Amino acid sequence: QDVTLRLHQFLPPQATVPSKAIDPWIERVESQSGGRIEIQHFPAMQLGGAPPSLFDQARDGVVDIVWTVLGYTPGRFDKTEAFELPFMVTSGEATSRAFHEYVTENALDEFAEVQPLVFHTHGPGLLHVKGDGVRSIDDMQGLKLRGPTRVITSMLDRLGATAIGMPVPAVPESLSKGVIDGAVIPWEVTVPLRVSELVGTHTGFAGDHGLYTATFAMVMNRDSYESLPDDLKAVIDANSGVEAAALFGGAMDAGDLVGQQRAEEAGNTIIILDASETDRWRAAAEPVIDDWIAAMNDEGADGAALVERARALIAEHSAQ
Amino acid sequence: MIERLIHRAALSLALAGGAALLAITALTVISVTGRGLIAVGLGPVPGDYELVEMAAAFAIFSFLPWCQLQRGHVTVDLFMAPLGRRANLTADLIGNGLLTAAAGVIFWRLWLGLLDRQTFGETSFILGIPIWIGYLFAALGAALFVVVSGYTVLRSLRELGETAAQASKGGPAGGPPS
Amino acid sequence: MSGIELGLLAFPVLILLIFLRIPIGLAMLLIGFFGVWIITGSERPILAQLKSVPYDTFSNYSLSIVPLFLLMGQFATRGGMSSALFQAAAAWLGHRRGGIAMASVGACGAFGAICGSSLATAATMGQVALPELKRYGYSGALSTGALAAGGTLGILIPPSVILVIYAILTEQNIAKLFVAAFVPGFLAALGYMLAIAVYVRIFPESAGQRAPSAARERWRALLQVWPVLAVFLLVIGGIYAGWFTPTEGAAVGAAGTGLIAWVNGGLNWSGLKDSILATAVSTGMIFFILLGAAVFNSFLAFSQLPQEASRFIGDSGLSPWLVLLAILACYLIFGCVMDSLSMILLTIPIFFPIIMTLDFGMTPEETALWFGILVLIVVEVGLITPPVGMNLFVINSMSGGVPIGQTYRGALPFICSDFLRVALLVLFPGITLFLVSALF
Ligand code: NA
Ligand code: NA
Numbered sequence: 047q048d049v050t051l052r053l054h055q056f057l058p059p060q061a062t063v064p065s066k067a068i069d070p071w072i073e074r075v076e077s078q079s080g081g082r083i084e085i086q087h088f089p090a091m092q093l094g095g096a097p098p099s100l101f102d103q104a105r106d107g108v109v110d111i112v113w114t115v116l117g118y119t120p121g122r123f124d125k126t127e128a129f130e131l132p133f134m135v136t137s138g139e140a141t142s143r144a145f146h147e148y149v150t151e152n153a154l155d156e157f158a159e160v161q162p163l164v165f166h167t168h169g170p171g172l173l174h175v176k177g178d179g180v181r182s183i184d185d186m187q188g189l190k191l192r193g194p195t196r197v198i199t200s201m202l203d204r205l206g207a208t209a210i211g212m213p214v215p216a217v218p219e220s221l222s223k224g225v226i227d228g229a230v231i232p233w234e235v236t237v238p239l240r241v242s243e244l245v246g247t248h249t250g251f252a253g254d255h256g257l258y259t260a261t262f263a264m265v266m267n268r269d270s271y272e273s274l275p276d277d278l279k280a281v282i283d284a285n286s287g288v289e290a291a292a293l294f295g296g297a298m299d300a301g302d303l304v305g306q307q308r309a310e311e312a313g314n315t316i317i318i319l320d321a322s323e324t325d326r327w328r329a330a331a332e333p334v335i336d337d338w339i340a341a342m343n344d345e346g347a348d349g350a351a352l353v354e355r356a357r358a359l360i361a362e363h364s365a366q
Numbered sequence: 367m368i369e370r371l372i373h374r375a376a377l378s379l380a381l382a383g384g385a386a387l388l389a390i391t392a393l394t395v396i397s398v399t400g401r402g403l404i405a406v407g408l409g410p411v412p413g414d415y416e417l418v419e420m421a422a423a424f425a426i427f428s429f430l431p432w433c434q435l436q437r438g439h440v441t442v443d444l445f446m447a448p449l450g451r452r453a454n455l456t457a458d459l460i461g462n463g464l465l466t467a468a469a470g471v472i473f474w475r476l477w478l479g480l481l482d483r484q485t486f487g488e489t490s491f492i493l494g495i496p497i498w499i500g501y502l503f504a505a506l507g508a509a510l511f512v513v514v515s516g517y518t519v520l521r522s523l524r525e526l527g528e529t530a531a532q533a534s535k536g537g538p539a540g541g542p543p544s
Numbered sequence: 545m546s547g548i549e550l551g552l553l554a555f556p557v558l559i560l561l562i563f564l565r566i567p568i569g570l571a572m573l574l575i576g577f578f579g580v581w582i583i584t585g586s587e588r589p590i591l592a593q594l595k596s597v598p599y600d601t602f603s604n605y606s607l608s609i610v611p612l613f614l615l616m617g618q619f620a621t622r623g624g625m626s627s628a629l630f631q632a633a634a635a636w637l638g639h640r641r642g643g644i645a646m647a648s649v650g651a652c653g654a655f656g657a658i659c660g661s662s663l664a665t666a667a668t669m670g671q672v673a674l675p676e677l678k679r680y681g682y683s684g685a686l687s688t689g690a691l692a693a694g695g696t697l698g699i700l701i702p703p704s705v706i707l708v709i710y711a712i713l714t715e716q717n718i719a720k721l722f723v724a725a726f727v728p729g730f731l732a733a734l735g736y737m738l739a740i741a742v743y744v745r746i747f748p749e750s751a752g753q754r755a756p757s758a759a760r761e762r763w764r765a766l767l768q769v770w771p772v773l774a775v776f777l778l779v780i781g782g783i784y785a786g787w788f789t790p791t792e793g794a795a796v797g798a799a800g801t802g803l804i805a806w807v808n809g810g811l812n813w814s815g816l817k818d819s820i821l822a823t824a825v826s827t828g829m830i831f832f833i834l835l836g837a838a839v840f841n842s843f844l845a846f847s848q849l850p851q852e853a854s855r856f857i858g859d860s861g862l863s864p865w866l867v868l869l870a871i872l873a874c875y876l877i878f879g880c881v882m883d884s885l886s887m888i889l890l891t892i893p894i895f896f897p898i899i900m901t902l903d904f905g906m907t908p909e910e911t912a913l914w915f916g917i918l919v920l921i922v923v924e925v926g927l928i929t930p931p932v933g934m935n936l937f938v939i940n941s942m943s944g945g946v947p948i949g950q951t952y953r954g955a956l957p958f959i960c961s962d963f964l965r966v967a968l969l970v971l972f973p974g975i976t977l978f979l980v981s982a983l984f
Contacts, residue, residue: 052846058714059378059897060897076961085849088845092841092845093842093845093846094593094597094838094839094841094842094845095593095596095597095842096519096600096604098488098596098600099595099596099597099600102482102592102596103593103594106588106589106592106595107586107588107589107592108589108590108592108593119486119488120488120489120490120491120494121486121487121488121489121494122486122487122488188404188405190401190404194491195491196491196494199492208404208409208410209402209868210401210410210490211412211413211415211416211491211492212415213415213605216789218711218717219708219789219790220789225401225787225788225789225792235671240717243717305902317728340502377821380820380824381817381820381821383820383824384819384820384821384823384824385747385820387611387612387615387820387823389804390608390612390795391612391615391795391798391799391956392799394788394792394795394796394799395793395795395796395799397792398782398787398788398792398795398796402787415605418605418608418791419603419604419605419608420603421604422604422608422611423599423603423605424603425611426602426611426827426828427602428824429611429823429824429825429827429831430828430831430832431804432821432824432825432828433824433825433827433828433829433832434790434828436825438825438826438828438829438941439567439568439569439570439828439832441562441565441566441567441568445563445564446563446564446565447604447947447949454565454691457564457565457566458565458691460564460566461565461566461567464566464570464574464802465567465570468570468573468574471577471591471594472594472598475591475594475595475598476594476595476598476599478595479595479599481595482595484548500599501599502602504598504599504602504603508598
């Protein structure tokens with residue numbers, strides 16, 4: 047081969063995205079390049095550093111490609127947060143398509159120093175809680191819940207719960223010990239964390255929109271990309287963009303099905319709040335969205351327009 | 367004079383790091399108690415995990431200069447021991463020199479990391495504390511680590527000189543430095 | 545030179561630097577630094593890494609358990625607690641030949657039942673037991689060897705930081721792993737005591753003896769353990785009752801022992817100052833090595849040596865048992881020069897999938913639990929194998945002048961005991977698994 051690229055990410059190789067999206071993506075690139083590109087996949091932070099430093103590893107050329115969670119560095123990718131707001135997400139695949147388009151259209155300035163490949167999200171996040179579970183907004187009172195992002199954490203606090211901001215790996219033990227009563231994550235993440243064995247109920251929402259999603263990016267070092275010959279650049283380009291995002295989001299959706307299946311096998315109760323109850327939650331979450339818009343306006347962006355554009359893109363891609 | 371100044375600086379910073387460790391202890395006890403008493407309207411300290419992380423980084427960076435000054439870093443003496451005091455002091459000199467270089471690189475890169483965090487406006491998860499503030503506190507220890515390491519190079523040189531002087535006077539020699 | 549050749553070359557160079565009295569953390573840092581530089585062909589990647597790696601390593605939440613447990617050890621010592629624990633064990637065992645060393649191991653085991661870190665266990669009990677061992681004429685080799693080995697009970701007896709990390713990496717149930725570790729951990733304590741018994745029979749001059757304690761004396765010594773018991777129950781009970789996570793437990797333990805030490809009068813201003821400064825030296829030493837290991841491991845991953853080694857094992861067509869033995873041997877060899885936590889972080893993502901494709905006649909979960917305990921034991925052996933054994937260094941640094949060579953020799957009987965235990969657990973997986981199937 048002509049070029050060897052190093053791809054670094056934070057999950058073990060058998061996890062959903064590494065095995066169902068990144069490995070197939072690597073295979074595609076390698077075969078489309080006629081074997082001239084070789085990509086070495088380094089999972090589980092093997093090359094060193096903590097997950098929040100992944101993005102800079104690509105930017106600074108420590109490695110060639112990284113896959114990372116944008117929310118690991120709150121405050122850095124502000125415009126992408128529009129997709130993390132409550133009740134935006136539909137399916138992982140559709141939302142990922144929308145997200146890639148949204149970033150390309152509105153937020154590329156936040157990624158100016160790297161070559162963007164894929165922007166995607168996970169499927170709808172929901173509540174996984176011990177005991178009787180959450181059947182209405184009133185059940186949130188006094189619950190100790192692990193929140194995934196700053197936005198969701200502040201929403202949980204507004205809803206009367208106590209948000210605990212702990213690292214994801216601490217969730218299973220904290221759940222089993224009762225340090226927390228539950229966690230807010232998508233189905234897919236419940237599988238590696240074995241959440242279904244530790245909680246009894248799962249609470250989702252009526253309608254097409256889930257409570258929240260988190261955003262991810264796969265990006266490439268600028269110089270590594272620029273130094274490729276044009277035909278190999280074309281191979282990378284062909285595997286960047288909305289369709290690649292759909293591959294990642296779709297893998298997340300497939301993972302969600304597995305997670306839901308595990309919960310059913312465990313005999314857990316899956317609660318879907320009805321439309322009127324869901325509206326109460328939406329109303330309670332509204333101030334979170336307003337706060338975000340205000341914060342964006344302070345930074346000189348049009349927060350409301352960004353939220354609107356995100357909603358429109360999600361609606362457009364979900365309808366297809 | 368300079369020796370006392372460096373000793374005092376390393377000691378003070380180590381104690382400040384210790385205070386941070388005690389603060390972590392107190393914060394965690396308060397947070398755990400609050401979480402246990404949610405029923406009566408108390409709650410955990412918001413952002414306790416990220417505060418612990420920042421305080422721990424400060425504490426550990428602050429401990430490095432003191433550790434170096436107290437010759438706390440682990441060496442294997444087994445194979446150098448038979449070679450006599452002078453060879454061992456020379457090895458110490460080289461080790462301290464390399465450590466000073468490493469400390470310099472660590473401080474230099476930490477400072478650039480601080481500037482990065484500042485440029486990109488990264489904050490902690492819950493409280494939104496700018497991450498560069500954590501780096502700034504860490505940089506105190508990292509900076510003093512460079513100074514103290516540099517001083518230990520001088521100390522090694524002095525010890526080597528004393529040994530040479532002793533040897534020329536026919537004084538006792540041999541055995542690794544304690 | 546290929547990355548793999550460079551990776552292979554790194555080990556002799558590392559050992560050479562260490563033998564030249566270069567601090568171990570520094571040696572790993574230097575080799576890692578220049579290794580990545582050579583492999584990537586530019587100084588830029590490793591310099592960029594260093595913008596965040598030191599801060600990330602030192603601000604790691606799960607690692608903050610280390611200084612907290614070290615501080616707890618200091619407070620416990622100043623409050624007379626670890627000494628009470630040791631005295632109680634010595635009152636019951638001390639009159640035997642080698643009995644005080646056995647008591648040290650027993651006290652380490654008791655301490656390990658609340659402490660998730662080997663280093664903290666070694667440091668805490670070393671502080672108490674080393675002076676006593678010296679007083680009763682124990683050789684430097686036996687004293688430091690017994691305590692370095694006893695310290696590993698901190699990891700072997702749950703709770704255990706290493707097991708938590710294994711559970712996360714392999715997506716296994718933490719509670720089941722803790723249960724699986726219990727019997728092997730108990731066997732470890734027993735095996736170390738047997739090793740001492742055999743050792744003092746061969747070298748009778750290496751251990752003194754003390755007069756047997758009267759029955760009343762023994763019970764009184766046991767009674768003195770109550771503050772220890774109180775803190776142990778608070779920490780252990782709190783962790784199992786769900787009041788707090790293990791890391792929080794460390795903070796609660798530090799607060800509890802600090803309070804007791806203060807009440808006992810052992811923690812005035814100068815006592816507090818000394819506790820902090822002693823914690824500072826040990827913490828600085830440990831984290832500088834963690835930093836060096838982080839950079840060195842990063843280099844090893846860049847070199848692809850671990851990946852290629854595992855591929856080689858996987859493709860060799862050997863029987864599952866031979867592969868298992870080869871992997872365990874890898875850990876033992878790596879353990880001679882590497883830090884256990886980083887070793888797990890580096891190799892489990894590679895070795896675990898290989899193990900899970902092999903058939904040992906067990907369910908996948910049983911295989912995963914059993915392999916986890918075996919790995920736990922072999923990386924723990926790494927803490928007491930020369931030349932890089934963290935427990936050896938911790939104990940040696942506290943011993944007041946025992947040459948490191950003697951400490952290396954003193955560890956040998958315990959390493960033998962470890963080997964026998966590993967063989968036992970490999971041959972009879974039921975020892976590890978029966979408690980899990982009984983309780984779950
Ligand atoms: Na333990
Ligand atoms: Na070792």
